[in-house]
Amino acid sequence: MSAVILFLAVLAVIAGWWLSQQRLTAKPWLEEGPAGDFPGSDAMTWPAAKVGLGVFLAVASALFVLFISAYSMRMSVVDWRPLPVPRLLWVNTGVLVVSSVALQWSYAAARRQDTEGVVIGLLAGGASAVIFLAGQLLAWQRLGAAGYFVASNPANSFFYLLTAVHGLHLTGGLVALARTSAKMWRGADIAEMRLGVELCAIYWHFLLLVWLVLLGLLTGWTDDFVNICRQLLS
Amino acid sequence: MVDIPYEGIRGIPPAEVPEVELYHPRSWWTRYVFSQDAKVIAIQYSLTATAIGLVALVLSWLMRLQLGFPGTFSFIDANQYLQFITMHGMIMVIYLLTALFLGGFGNYLIPLMVGARDMVFPYVNMLSYWVYLLAVLVLASTFFVPGGPTGAGWTLYPPQAILSGTPGQDWGIILMMASLILFIIGFTMGGLNYVVTVLQARTRGMTLMRLPLTVWGIFTATVMALLAFPALFVASVMLLLDRLLGTSFFMPALVEMGTLSKYGGGSPLLFQHLFWFFGHPEVYIVALPAFGIVSDLISTHARKNIFGYRMMVWAIVAIGALSFIVWAHHMYVSGMFPQFGYFFATTTLIIAIPTAIKVYNWVLTLWRGDIHLTVPMLFALGFIITFVNGGLTGLFLGNVVVDVPLSDTMFVVAHFHMVMGVAPIMVVLGAIYHWYPKVTGRMLNEALGKFHFWVTFLGAYLIFFPMHYLGLLGVPRRYFELGDATFIPSSAHSLNAFISVVALTVGFSQMVFLFNLAWSLFKGEASGGNPWRATTLEWQTPETPPGHGNWGKELPVVYRWAYDYSVPGAAEDFIPQNQPPRATQLAQGAAS
Numbered sequence: 001m002s003a004v005i006l007f008l009a010v011l012a013v014i015a016g017w018w019l020s021q022q023r024l025t026a027k028p029w030l031e032e033g034p035a036g037d038f039p040g041s042d043a044m045t046w047p048a049a050k051v052g053l054g055v056f057l058a059v060a061s062a063l064f065v066l067f068i069s070a071y072s073m074r075m076s077v078v079d080w081r082p083l084p085v086p087r088l089l090w091v092n093t094g095v096l097v098v099s100s101v102a103l104q105w106s107y108a109a110a111r112r113q114d115t116e117g118v119v120i121g122l123l124a125g126g127a128s129a130v131i132f133l134a135g136q137l138l139a140w141q142r143l144g145a146a147g148y149f150v151a152s153n154p155a156n157s158f159f160y161l162l163t164a165v166h167g168l169h170l171t172g173g174l175v176a177l178a179r180t181s182a183k184m185w186r187g188a189d190i191a192e193m194r195l196g197v198e199l200c201a202i203y204w205h206f207l208l209l210v211w212l213v214l215l216g217l218l219t220g221w222t223d224d225f226v227n228i229c230r231q232l233l234s
Numbered sequence: 235m236v237d238i239p240y241e242g243i244r245g246i247p248p249a250e251v252p253e254v255e256l257y258h259p260r261s262w263w264t265r266y267v268f269s270q271d272a273k274v275i276a277i278q279y280s281l282t283a284t285a286i287g288l289v290a291l292v293l294s295w296l297m298r299l300q301l302g303f304p305g306t307f308s309f310i311d312a313n314q315y316l317q318f319i320t321m322h323g324m325i326m327v328i329y330l331l332t333a334l335f336l337g338g339f340g341n342y343l344i345p346l347m348v349g350a351r352d353m354v355f356p357y358v359n360m361l362s363y364w365v366y367l368l369a370v371l372v373l374a375s376t377f378f379v380p381g382g383p384t385g386a387g388w389t390l391y392p393p394q395a396i397l398s399g400t401p402g403q404d405w406g407i408i409l410m411m412a413s414l415i416l417f418i419i420g421f422t423m424g425g426l427n428y429v430v431t432v433l434q435a436r437t438r439g440m441t442l443m444r445l446p447l448t449v450w451g452i453f454t455a456t457v458m459a460l461l462a463f464p465a466l467f468v469a470s471v472m473l474l475l476d477r478l479l480g481t482s483f484f485m486p487a488l489v490e491m492g493t494l495s496k497y498g499g500g501s502p503l504l505f506q507h508l509f510w511f512f513g514h515p516e517v518y519i520v521a522l523p524a525f526g527i528v529s530d531l532i533s534t535h536a537r538k539n540i541f542g543y544r545m546m547v548w549a550i551v552a553i554g555a556l557s558f559i560v561w562a563h564h565m566y567v568s569g570m571f572p573q574f575g576y577f578f579a580t581t582t583l584i585i586a587i588p589t590a591i592k593v594y595n596w597v598l599t600l601w602r603g604d605i606h607l608t609v610p611m612l613f614a615l616g617f618i619i620t621f622v623n624g625g626l627t628g629l630f631l632g633n634v635v636v637d638v639p640l641s642d643t644m645f646v647v648a649h650f651h652m653v654m655g656v657a658p659i660m661v662v663l664g665a666i667y668h669w670y671p672k673v674t675g676r677m678l679n680e681a682l683g684k685f686h687f688w689v690t691f692l693g694a695y696l697i698f699f700p701m702h703y704l705g706l707l708g709v710p711r712r713y714f715e716l717g718d719a720t721f722i723p724s725s726a727h728s729l730n731a732f733i734s735v736v737a738l739t740v741g742f743s744q745m746v747f748l749f750n751l752a753w754s755l756f757k758g759e760a761s762g763g764n765p766w767r768a769t770t771l772e773w774q775t776p777e778t779p780p781g782h783g784n785w786g787k788e789l790p791v792v793y794r795w796a797y798d799y800s801v802p803g804a805a806e807d808f809i810p811q812n813q814p815p816r817a818t819q820l821a822q823g824a825a826s
Contacts, residue, residue: 001507008461008558015457019551028443028543028795032815048354048434055429055460059422063464066511070468070504074483079499150479154499157481161472 002229003072007065011058053199057206060169064210067165071158071217072226081153085219086142092135093215099128100208103177103201110194118190118197122181125204129174136167162214166207173203259782268364270356271782272341275363277673279337282363283330286370290325293318295741302734304715312714313401316385319712320402321376323388324410327516328417329370331658335523336421336459337366339665340428340452342673346772347449349437349790349812351783353427362427365420372413379405387712389509392484392502396477398491411474418463418470428456437771439792443547444811446770446796447540450547451526454554455519461558462515469508476500506568510561517654518557522550524661525592528614530796531664532596534768535611536603537807539797542595549588556585566637575634582632586625593622604800604807608766609683613664616691617657624653627702642712645705648698656694663690663747670751671765675778676758682750686743693740697733704729769808770796 074080106121140160150160180196216222259265269275297318300310310318341359345352353359376383385401386394394400396407432445432453445453472483476497484505485497533540540546562570562578596618605611627649631637640646663686670678705711708721716722764773776786790812798809 001511004465004511005559011461012555022442024443024547025544026441026443028441029539029797032794034439034791034793046434048430051434052355052426052430055426056422059426059460059464062461063467066465066468066508070472070483070508073504073507074501077499077501079482150475151481151496154482157475157479157483161475165471 001069001073003069004062004065007061047195049195049199053202057203060206061210063165064214067162068213068217071162072230074154074158077154079153080155082155082220083143083148083153083159084146085159086139088135088139088142089215089219092132092139093211095128095132095135096208096211099125099132100201100204102128103197103204107194107197107201110190110197113190115184115190118193119181119184122177122184122197122200125200126174126177126181129170129177129204133167133170136163139163159218162218166211166214169210170207173200173207176200176203268360270352270360272345272353272356272359273673273780275359276338276341278363279333279341279366282367282370283333283338286325286374287330287334289374290322290330291741291744293322293325295738297322298734298737300714302731313385314382315714316387316712317383317401317406320385320387320390321373321383325373326655327388327520328414329373331520331654331662332421332459332516333366334662335520335658336428336452336456337363337424339448339523339527340456341424342669343448343772344428344431344452345435346672346775346780346784347446347770348432348435348440349771349785349792350431350435351785351789354430354435355427358423359427362420362424365416365423369413369416369420372409372416376402376406376409376413379409381405384410389506389513390473391509392473392476392500392505393486393488393497396473396485397488397495407477408474411470411477414470415467415474418467421463422460425456425460428452429460437789437792440771440811443544444792444795446526447529447543447546447550448523448526448770450550451522451524451529454550455522458515458522458554458557459519462512462519465508465512469505469512472508473505503565503568503570506565506570507562510564511558513564514561515557517650518553520654520658522554524617524658525550527665528617528661529592529596529599530768530770531610531614531661531668532599533797533799534668534766535608535614536600536605537799538599538603539799540595541598541601542591543795543797545591546595549591552588553585556581556588560585563632563637566634567641579632579634583629586629586632589625593618593625608667609678609680609687610664610668610766612684612687612691613660613667616687617660617664620652620660620691620694621657623699624649624651624657628653640705642710643705644701644709644711647711648701648705651701652698656698660691663687666751668766669772670754671761671778672772672775673779674755674758675761676754677761677765678754678758679750682746686747686750689743689746690740693736693743696736697740700729700733767806767808769798769810771811774810774812 102121102125106118106125109115109117109121140163143156143159148156148159150157177200180193180200183196184193213222217226259269259271264270266274269278296310297315299307300315341353344350381402381404383402384390384395384406386396386407390407390410396403400407402410432449436445472481475481476483476485480496482497482500484502485495485500486502487498488495529540529546560578560581562574563582566575566578627645631640631646631649667678667683670676704726707723707726709716709726716727761778763775763778766773771790771792772780774790775781775784791814792811793814794809794811796811798804798811800807801809
């Protein structure tokens with residue numbers, strides 16, 4: 001559970017920093033009058049949807065960190081047999097990077113007021129995300145064909161579980177992306193669409209980051225790192 | 235004591251209403267059923283939670299019948315008893331209290347108290363309710379599937395939760411997990427709303443330190459719930475896979491019904507860590523909104539500002555943070571590495587400090603206040619007493635050496651019912667008496683309310699206080715019947731019968747309360763907009779019940795904190811948050 005505690009500590013630092021900006025030491029019973037008279041009491045200038053996405057990313061991170069905690073605790077039991085990670089995953093990772101880059105490009109186009117660029121970016125990002133998901137399913141199929149079933153070893157179980165949870169999050173993102181693209185298609189004003197495109201791009205970067213961490217765990221690349229952390233903590 | 239160090243007393247013009255942001259219902263269906271108005275969603279949440287809560291109440295009667303008069307009721311067998319325990323606990327903790335405090339009170343009060351027109355994402359808010367309803371229906375359906383609901387205990391510990399021999403192994407446990415997963419998804423949708431609304435939709439002048447403590451409590455609890463529920467989600471998904479696909483996340487190698495099961499190597503302890511990483515914050519997810527609401531009730535009905543507002547806020551935040559590092563005090567007897575116990579005992583005892591600060595501040599708010607013994611105030615006082623009682627036994631159980639002999643006895647049952655059952659319910663009931671006039675425009679009947687309070691408060695005390703003695707004797711919890719154990723004297727059996735009789739009486743008084751709710755809706759005395767003469771914004775709405783959009787044409791502007799009661803020199807004994815300073819100044823000038 002140390003991964004979760006570490007994650008919560010990071011969140012606590014962020015929350016503490018934010019709270020420190022909020023004048024929690026004010027004496028409200030003495031401060032009568034309009035808010036403008038007191039420094040540092042304004043609401044955040046971010047749009048609500050962006051704050052909402054930020055909070056959601058914190059929740060989703062908590063979910064993944066908890067899965068990772070469970071992974072690392074279950075891993076230390078003797079029956080753990082790491083499975084050979086299909087090489088296809090590297091291709092998939094590349095596709096997901098392309099997807100993320102495409103959405104970032106789309107966001108840059110939105111900032112330039114370049115409608116065509118936005119549409120191309122959104123479509124390329126969505127298409128490559130779909131290819132990524134198809135690739136993940138193909139990887140499952142290959143593993144199954146090679147005899148690595150979900151219940152035959154905890155390493156397999158975690159592989160299927162983690163990829164599935166990540167894939168479901170990406171599927172949810174695709175729904176949002178489809179809605180944004182549909183609005184774009186119906187000819188919404190590009191200034192209105194900028195926020196939607198930006199949020200999609202942020203979410204995609206988040207999922208890319210999560211995927212890289214998961215990939216590191218599943219392929220065992222981060223084993224040395226995890227061991228060092230474990231020794232530091234114990 | 236109004237000391238104004240600022241010269242600017244200019245009233246700034248209220249912000250114009252951004253009309254486009256408001257969602258307008260077009261038909262009866264979208265106004266009352268698929269509504270995106272937080273107030274309607276709040277009522278939907280509350281009614282659903284109450285309905286499923288009544289099921290849990292009936293289950294508790296059945297349990298008490300069995301415990302008080304073992305062998306008398308042939309329609310309760312051992313398996314059913316376990317199912318009743320499980321469903322009673324699960325429903326009360328998650329589907330009733332969490333949903334009522336956050337989905338019910340959160341939805342109703344947050345937008346009104348911070349001066350917003352609605353939640354920031356109304357559509358997601360509506361989805362949240364419907365997913366919650368689906369979760370409740372899936373849960374309720376387990377009573378009708380073959381094998382009935384799961385009897386694994388509300389903690390659902392593997393391996394027994396999914397092995398044959400535990401009631402509800404076929405369908406009950408699967409649907410339980412599915413329902414929990416749905417609940418968490420639904421809650422996350424709602425929780426995002428509550429957090430972002432408090433962060434982004436506060437009206438002009440509503441700084442964080444001017445928020446009523448109710449909002450602080452609900453806000454902090456929501457943040458905690460958003461971070462804690464994922465642990466339950468992870469645990470549920472993995473347990474579901476163990477049950478359905480035969481994975482071994484939690485299931486060790488074992489012999490089931492004489493044959494070696496397909497499982498091997500899994501760690502039941504891992505489940506307990508995940509479960510209690512959710513489970514302990516859950517206690518405070520239920521307690522913090524209660525703390526916040528009770529602060530407002532006490533301040534309003536004692537006509538006095540809350541004592542130590544800043545301390546109250548800091549204590550809420552501190553409790554929220556600390557509650558994430560105490561979870562393993564539920565696991566002293568689980569077989570985890572014993573030295574962990576010392577760490578978790580220490581953090582557990584540290585959390586008593588901010589909690590005690592809050593209790594002192596409530597008592598000091600009452601000190602020399604102009605206490606009106608209205609029904610909400612009675613319930614608030616009842617809360618303080620039951621909470622202190624339950625909190626003190628928490629200090630016992632937080633210590634490893636005391637917990638080891640007492641865990642799995644009735645002492646634990648008495649402790650957690652006192653601290654997170656009766657105490658929050660006292661606040662829920664008090665809050666309903668307090669805000670019912672705002673929701674319906676009518677007062678609840680006071681005579682029935684007082685009857686309800688005294689029967690509930692004295693009855694709950696008579697149920698759970700003697701239960702501590704049963705626990706000290708060593709009477710075990712979760713047992714269908716006690717049998718002929720030499721260490722249990724016959725007086726314990728008669729005490730059990732007594733508790734059962736009182737429990738049924740308390741249950742009956744809740745029916746009186748429900749009758750009061752229905753009767754007052756039509757026949758109650760009209761309340762007017764601000765019957766308690768309270769300062770917070772929800773009492774200052776132009777209409778009662780508040781209309782769609784809450785505030786009419788202009789959003790309110792906030793000039794002061796939420797607790798200006800009995801300000802010396804002021805014309806009235808309360809100054810609403812949206813009253814500009816000039817008006818107060820004039821009143822003060824006239825008085826001096």
